[in-house]
Amino acid sequence: MNKPEVPDFLKNIRIVLARPSHPGNIGSAARAMKTMGLSRLYLVAPKEFPSEHADTLASGAVDVLRTAVVVDELALALADVTIAVALTSRRRELSTPLELPRQLAPEMVARARAGEQVALVFGNETFGLSIEEVEQCNRLVTIPGNPEYFSLNLAMAVQVMSYELFSHVGVGVDYLRSESEPATRDQVEGLCGHLDRAMESIGYYRQRNGERLIRRMRTLFSRAGMLREEVDILRGFCKQVERTAEDRHGGSTSD
16 A cells, blocks of 8 residues: 655644754754654744754754744744644633643644644743743643643654644555455365364374364454464464374384
């Protein structure tokens, strides 16, 4: 199966990092974005950018850094945006309702699919977003976590939010599954018959009820939902058992 294509409308979603202080976090955020099909990065007054450190941590996502848009103010990064989502982990005295990523992601994806520009806005690593920056956004979201220790790295937060968005895009993982053929009933019956003969050839039934054992093995194989390749492997094993039994029998007869 061919790999599915990442939908083009994801280009309508941008990640905005406001006043990032560590270039490594910028690079890691770019990598997090690309793994989830996002490519548009906006940097608001970064302390250090471009940076070799950012390039190193971006790994294979340096292209996201090369096309990043650097602006001096958040308003410039949101100029053409219809829905701007501010990420926060602090209590805010705002009337905007606080939502969870899973609640908000479907709307963000739907807006982007419709051609609107959508932004996810992340604050500085130490101080987060200022109240003035949050007020420039029209959605408020928080990633739930341990109330006793809630300390997500900036790039980790970007990864969580990017994944949540991608999970609503509809790109599956069927292309990663092996293309296997389920075994038919006749093939399973053939295996049971072969196993019966193999165990008979080595004297396995001398002190056992062969019919009862094969009945249980048939139930086991049916419940397992075997693949044709697995049946072939076991039949190959049975064949080798029969050959070994024949060789031993032949050797003892000649003696």
